[in-house]
Structure formats: C-alpha cells, structure tokens
Amino acid sequence: MTERTMNEPAGIHLGSICGTSASQINKAFAGALLAFAILLPMLAHAGVVSVETVNMAGRYMALGIVALGLDLIWGYTGILSLCQALFFALGGYAMGIHLAHQGTLHNGIPESLYVVYPYKVGESKGMEVLPWFWLIFKPFNLTILLGILIPGLVAGLIGFAGFISRVKGVYFSILTQALTVAAMMFFSKNEMKLCGTNGITNFTTLAGHELSDPNVKIGLYVVTLICLIGTYLICLLLTKSRFGRVLLAVRDSETALRFAGYKPYAFKAAIFIFAGMLAGLAGMLYTPQANIITPSYMEARWSILMVVWVAVGGRGTLFGAVAGAMVINLLYNAMTSQWSIGSFDWKPDYWPLVLGMLFILVVLALPDGLAGLWRKMVGRIAEVD
Amino acid sequence: MVAATIPDYKNERPDQNQLWDKKYLLFLSEITAVFDGFKALDLEHIGVMHNELRVVIGPNGAGKSTMCDVITGKTRPTTGSVWFGGEEITKKSEDEIVRIGIGRKFQTPTVYDSLTVYENMELSLPGSKGIFAMLTARRNKTERDRVMHLLERVRLADDVDTEARYLSHGQRQWLAISSLILSQPRLLLVDEPAAGLTDSETELTGELLLELKKEHTLIVIEHDMDFVRQLNSRVTVLCEGRSMAEGSLEEVKTNPEVIEAYLGR
Ligand SMILES: Nc1ncnc2c1ncn2[C@@H]1O[C@H](COP(=O)(O)OP(=O)(O)OP(=O)(O)O)[C@@H](O)[C@H]1O
Ligand SMILES: [Mg+2]
Numbered sequence: 001m002t003e004r005t006m007n008e009p010a011g012i013h014l015g016s017i018c019g020t021s022a023s024q025i026n027k028a029f030a031g032a033l034l035a036f037a038i039l040l041p042m043l044a045h046a047g048v049v050s051v052e053t054v055n056m057a058g059r060y061m062a063l064g065i066v067a068l069g070l071d072l073i074w075g076y077t078g079i080l081s082l083c084q085a086l087f088f089a090l091g092g093y094a095m096g097i098h099l100a101h102q103g104t105l106h107n108g109i110p111e112s113l114y115v116v117y118p119y120k121v122g123e124s125k126g127m128e129v130l131p132w133f134w135l136i137f138k139p140f141n142l143t144i145l146l147g148i149l150i151p152g153l154v155a156g157l158i159g160f161a162g163f164i165s166r167v168k169g170v171y172f173s174i175l176t177q178a179l180t181v182a183a184m185m186f187f188s189k190n191e192m193k194l195c196g197t198n199g200i201t202n203f204t205t206l207a208g209h210e211l212s213d214p215n216v217k218i219g220l221y222v223v224t225l226i227c228l229i230g231t232y233l234i235c236l237l238l239t240k241s242r243f244g245r246v247l248l249a250v251r252d253s254e255t256a257l258r259f260a261g262y263k264p265y266a267f268k269a270a271i272f273i274f275a276g277m278l279a280g281l282a283g284m285l286y287t288p289q290a291n292i293i294t295p296s297y298m299e300a301r302w303s304i305l306m307v308v309w310v311a312v313g314g315r316g317t318l319f320g321a322v323a324g325a326m327v328i329n330l331l332y333n334a335m336t337s338q339w340s341i342g343s344f345d346w347k348p349d350y351w352p353l354v355l356g357m358l359f360i361l362v363v364l365a366l367p368d369g370l371a372g373l374w375r376k377m378v379g380r381i382a383e384v385d
Numbered sequence: 386m387v388a389a390t391i392p393d394y395k396n397e398r399p400d401q402n403q404l405w406d407k408k409y410l411l412f413l414s415e416i417t418a419v420f421d422g423f424k425a426l427d428l429e430h431i432g433v434m435h436n437e438l439r440v441v442i443g444p445n446g447a448g449k450s451t452m453c454d455v456i457t458g459k460t461r462p463t464t465g466s467v468w469f470g471g472e473e474i475t476k477k478s479e480d481e482i483v484r485i486g487i488g489r490k491f492q493t494p495t496v497y498d499s500l501t502v503y504e505n506m507e508l509s510l511p512g513s514k515g516i517f518a519m520l521t522a523r524r525n526k527t528e529r530d531r532v533m534h535l536l537e538r539v540r541l542a543d544d545v546d547t548e549a550r551y552l553s554h555g556q557r558q559w560l561a562i563s564s565l566i567l568s569q570p571r572l573l574l575v576d577e578p579a580a581g582l583t584d585s586e587t588e589l590t591g592e593l594l595l596e597l598k599k600e601h602t603l604i605v606i607e608h609d610m611d612f613v614r615q616l617n618s619r620v621t622v623l624c625e626g627r628s629m630a631e632g633s634l635e636e637v638k639t640n641p642e643v644i645e646a647y648l649g650r
Contacts, residue, residue, distance in 0.1 A: 242522035245504050249497040256495035259457060260568065261483035262514045270516050 058221035069275030075315030078251030083176035087151035091283025094147035096200035155276030159269035184298035199294025314371025394430035416465035443623035488570030494561035
C-alpha cells in the first residue's frame with residue numbers, strides 16, 4: 001500500500017511533520033491485516049469462525065493473486081488483458097486433472113471423465129483410454145510445474161505474436177477475450193476428453209490428505225496465504241526495480257521508450273507471461289478449495305469481473321488490486337445470500353446491479369479506487385494528528 | 386553576398402564514394418516519402434558533417450519532422466537511402482538505430498508522466514536496455530552525479546523527485562533534451578527545442594545546444610529566427626518536402642526561392 005508514495009510531490013508528506021506519518025499508519029494497517037490473516041486458522045481451530053469461512057477466505061486470496069498479475073499488466077503497463085481467466089482456468093484444470101487421478105476410478109478412468117467419455121464408433125464401455133494430457137498430470141510435482149508453465153507458455157505465444165505486430169489498446173483486449181471464449185468452447189466439448197461442460201469435480205485427496213478434513217481445508221488456506229504473501233513481495237520487488245519503471249514508461253509513452261533504445265514488446269511480453277503464471281498458480285490453489293473446475297471459469301463475465309476487482313481496488317497499486325479482489329468477493333458472498341430487514345427482502349438477483357453501480361461509482365468518483373480513497377483518508381488523519 | 390543554393394553532393398554519395406564517411410556522419414541520398422500519393426519528402430542529397438550543428442528551417446508542413454522520422458526509422462522512405470557512420474541504416478529498426486547512436490527529441494516533448502524527473506533520466510542512461518539489465522540495475526554515485534550535473538544545467542535539480550506530469554512545458558522540453566544528452570548519441574536530432582519557451586528559456590536552450598556542438602553532431606529543427614541566429618550555424622531550408630537551399634542564415638535568406646516560400650505563404 002505504500003506504492004509510489006515515495007514519488008509523490010514533497011508537499012503530500014504533511015504527516016511526517018506532526019507525529020504519525022502516513023507510512024506509519026499504512027504499516028500499522030498492513031500489520032493488523034496480516035495478523036488477522038494469520039490468526040484466522042487459529043480462530044477456526046477454536047471454533048470461533050467456521051471452517052467454511054476460512055475456506056472462503058482461502059479461495060478469495062487465490063483470486064487476489066490473479067488480481068496482482070492483472071494489476072501488473074493493466075495497472076502498471078496499461079494493457080487491458082481479458083484472458084487472465086483463461087490462464088486461471090489452465091492452472092485450475094492442471095490441478096483438477098491431478099486431483100481426479102486420486103479420486104474414484106472406473107476401469108482406471110477418473111470418474112469425471114468416465115461419465116462423459118466420448119466413445120468413438122465401435123468403442124464400448126471398457127475400451128476407454130486415458131489421453132496423454134491426463135497422464136502428465138499424475139505426478140504432483142510435475143502438475144505444479146505445468147500448472148504454472150502452461151499458462152506462461154500460452155501467454156508467451158499470445159504476447160509475442162500480439163506485441164511484436166503492435167496490436168494495441170482495445171484490439172488487444174478483444175483478441176484476448178476472443179481467445180478465452182474459443183478456449184471455453186474447446187474445453188466444453190466432450191470430444192476433447194476434458195470432461196465437457198460438467199468440468200472436473202468430486203475431488204477426494206490431495207497429496208494423500210483428505211480434502212473434506214477441516215484441518216486440510218485450513219492447511220490449504222495457509223498455503224494460499226503464503227503464496228499470496230510471496231507473490232505480493234515478488235511483485236513489490238518488480239515494481240520497485242528499474243524494470244517496474246520501464247513498465248510505467250510503456251504505459252505513459254511507448255514511442256518515447258522505443259526511441260530511447262528499448263524493445264517495448266519484450267517488456268510487455270515478459271510481464272504478460274508473469275501475470276499469466278500468477279493466474280495459473282491461483283487457479284491451482286483455487287480448484288481444491290472450490291472442489292470443482294469447469295469451463296464456465298472462462299466465461300466473459302469472469303474476465304470482466306477480474307478487471308472490476310482491480311479497478312475498484314485501485315489500479316497501479318498492488319495493495320489495491322488484492323484489496324479489490326477480496327472486498328468485491330466478500331460483498332458478493334454477503335449479497336448473494338438471502339436476508340431481510342423489516343419488510344425489505346434482499347434477493348441475490350440484486351447483486352449484478354450492485355456490482356454495476358459500484359463500478360460506475362469508482363469510474364466516476366474514485367479513479368484511483370479504494371487505494372486512492374485510503375491514501376486520501378490517511379493523508380487527512382496524519383494531518384490532524 | 387552570393388545566394389545559397391544546394392551544394393553539389395554528386396561525387397560524395399556513399400554508394401559512389403567509399404570515403405564519404407571521412408567527411409560526413411549522416412548522409413541522405415535521394416529520399417522520398419509518399420503518404421497516400423502525397424509526397425511529404427522529396428530530397429536530393431543532404432550531408433551532415435562530423436561535429437556539425439545543422440539547422441533545418443522551413444514553413445509548416447515542409448517535411449522537417451518527417452525527415453527525422455525517416456532518419457530514426459519511424460517512417461520507411463519510399464525510395465532512397467540513409468547512411469550513418471559508415472553504413473546504410475535505411476532498413477534498420479528504431480531501437481537498432483538508437484543503439485547505433487542516433488537520438489531524438491520529438492517535436493512535442495515526450496516524457497514519462499508518472500515517473501519522477503530522476504527516474505525519467507535514469508531510463509536514458511547509456512548501456513544495456515534489456516529485461517535482465519533492468520531487473521538488476523542498481524543506482525550508483527557516478528550515474529547520479531552525471532544526471533544531477535545535467536539537471537542542474539537545465540534548472541531541474543530541485544525537481545528531481547517531482548513526477549513529470551507536474552512539470553511546465555518548458556521544463557518538459559528541458560527534461561526531454563537532457564535525457565537525450567544523457568544517452569550520449571553520436572547524432573542528436575532536436576525537433577523544435579524552443580517551441581513554447583519564454584525568451585530567457587530559449588536563450589538557455591541555445592547555449593546548451595552550442596555547448597553540445599563541441600563534442601556532438603546535431604540537427605536542430607527550428608521556426609524561431611532569433612533562435613536560429615543565436616545558433617549561428619549552417620542552415621538547410623526545406624519547403625514542400627524539397628531541400629531548397631543550404632548555407633549560412635544570411636546566405637539562404639537572400640535566395641529568391643526561399644524568400645518566395647516564406648513570404649508567399
Ligand atoms: N504518417 C503520415 N501520414 C500521412 N501524412 C503525413 C505523415 N507524416 C507526415 N505527413 C504529412 O507530411 C507533411 C509534412 O509533415 P511534417 O510534420 O514533416 O512537417 P513539419 O515540417 O515538421 O511541419 P511543422 O513545422 O508543422 O512541424 C504534412 O503535410 C503531413 O500532413
Ligand atoms: Mg514538425
């Protein structure tokens with residue numbers, strides 16, 4: 001949350017003259033959040049919060065990792081990518097296939113595939129074969145590696161092809177959206193042996209641990225939290241390095257950068273690949289916690305939703321991106337359950353309306369999102385002190 | 386005084402004279418640039434000598450910026466060739482041309498708005514511009530001194546930590562020029578460095594360019610005649626894409642064609 005504050009004009013650091021500085025407040029807040037995140041599993045252990053709540057927080061943190069990547073490519077570099085959902089799903093499917101191997105088998109075929117197996121003419125039950133792209137996800141370590149490398153590779157292909165031929169702005173967004181939709185259709189076909197529109201579900205164990213065990217759920221939360229903190233720190237290092245300033249320069253004036261001797265396409269492709277890998281990692285963390293992966297994660301609304309997280313949170317600040325993902329998903333969770341105040345009945349159907357209005361509000365009133373609002377508030381507090 | 390016309394470059398063309406680069410750093414040979422049937426450039430020959438400061442003047446739309454585009458690889462000439470420091474660079478890419486040693490300040494100064502003045506300068510430091518180099522770059526004192534020295538010269542030293550978006554137009558011009566100088570090109574193309582500057586700012590810019598002349602080769606494009614006079618250098622007049630005359634300012638001013646081009650507008 002301290003991104004770029006060091007580059008702000010000197011006048012803004014009013015707080016430092018009068019006691020509590022803005023950066024102290026930020027540090028305290030970050031510390032409190034971190035402490036809460038670490039305490040959450042213990043609270044669950046003590047029965048204060050439900051395991052479901054911890055599981056939900058774990059899933060939303062995984063989505064926070066996607067938001068980090070999108071923020072690097074969109075917030076910092078200025079390229080609106082609508083295929084982070086595709087990379088997320090690629091990671092999710094890698095993990096999904098791996099988990100399916102551990103589950104119920106029929107004739108050696110994982111159940112999710114068995115029930116929708118596309119028999120060719122002349123084939124009958126018992127003649128199923130497991131395709132090679134199922135076999136490679138059998139070993140756990142290889143799955144983890146591929147779940148990150150495959151999205152990275154796909155991002156590399158899209159990135160180099162698109163950026164070398166200078167596909168820009170809205171055209172790149174449309175290109176990435178089209179590819180995501182195409183991939184969704186591909187994954188939806190039973191013939192592709194990827195379990196069709198049903199997707200892969202009913203996971204039982206991961207690396208020998210029962211997924212239904214509350215302790216395993218809490219363990220997955222902890223792993224996700226560690227991954228979120230780790231990727232956050234890597235992103236922080238990236239954005240604070242000269243490399244990060246080149247990304248901002250791409251956003252501000254790609255032409256100037258090219259005439260300063262840089263190859264903007266290489267930097268764009270590099271950060272796009274990195275963002276893709278982050279989304280893949282997130283997909284791998286999300287799938288065992290959600291207990292399902294389906295092609296619907298590649299629907300257009302998911303790509304757009306990811307953009308909304310970053311926009312609402314505040315693009316160009318890593319903290320904002322993660323906060324946006326968390327806040328919107330928590331809101332989603334609260335608003336898609338039924339409740340009533342007096343004679344007013346809240347209906348889950350209202351959620352898209354709320355989301356839409358929230359987005360409009362941010363575009364019109366808070367161009368820097370929640371992070372911008374936070375910065376202003378902290379500035380005030382520091383001033384008052 | 387004899388009115389200047391175009392000098393006879395016939396026997397000095399790089400494709401005919403092996404020794405052309407002893408005399409010239411840059412040579413443009415029969416360049417044309419056509420956009421949708423409109424001939425924006427139709428030059429015969431232009432040679433710029435080592436450590437020369439060449440001023441290019443001409444009315445609006447004469448093709449001055451397009452000439453820079455052609456030299457820096459931003460626009461591919463329809464016909465003709467560009468030669469620089471002993472080799473032909475007509476077909477090279479923008480970033481290759483930069484690395485060979487041609488730097489440019491655009492007509493509207495391009496700076497990175499969300500970077501500070503210092504960070505802007507940093508990206509122009511000579512050396513590798515690859516991803517790995519950027520990931521591992523560390524600040525050091527020699528670099529800092531060089532940057533600060535230049536910034537002091539253009540009165541930006543107090544604004545090192547200011548984001549470029551908060552700079553005035555004149556400061557943006559200077560930031561763009563000092564970034565260019567920092568990158569140590571062999572040839573500097575400076576497109577309208579004095580546009581929009583106050584008189585005193587213009588004068589400082591002129592002094593700066595004259596200082597550079599001692600060790601660099603420069604092409605300066607300019608409209609402001611007082612500024613051109615201050616530079617006191619060889620002038621090329623472009624008009625409707627053609628080079629009309631070359632010589633000292635006093636010489637080109639007596640060329641009837643030039644008078645016609647400037648007054649007949
Ligand atoms: N990419 C392009 N496509 C079409 N026409 C162009 C292009 N670049 C330049 N032109 C045209 O070429 C002509 C020369 O333009 P140029 O910008 O080089 O003039 P200039 O001498 O720099 O003028 P000024 O003093 O206004 O900067 C103009 O008529 C312009 O419209
Ligand atoms: Mg021009």
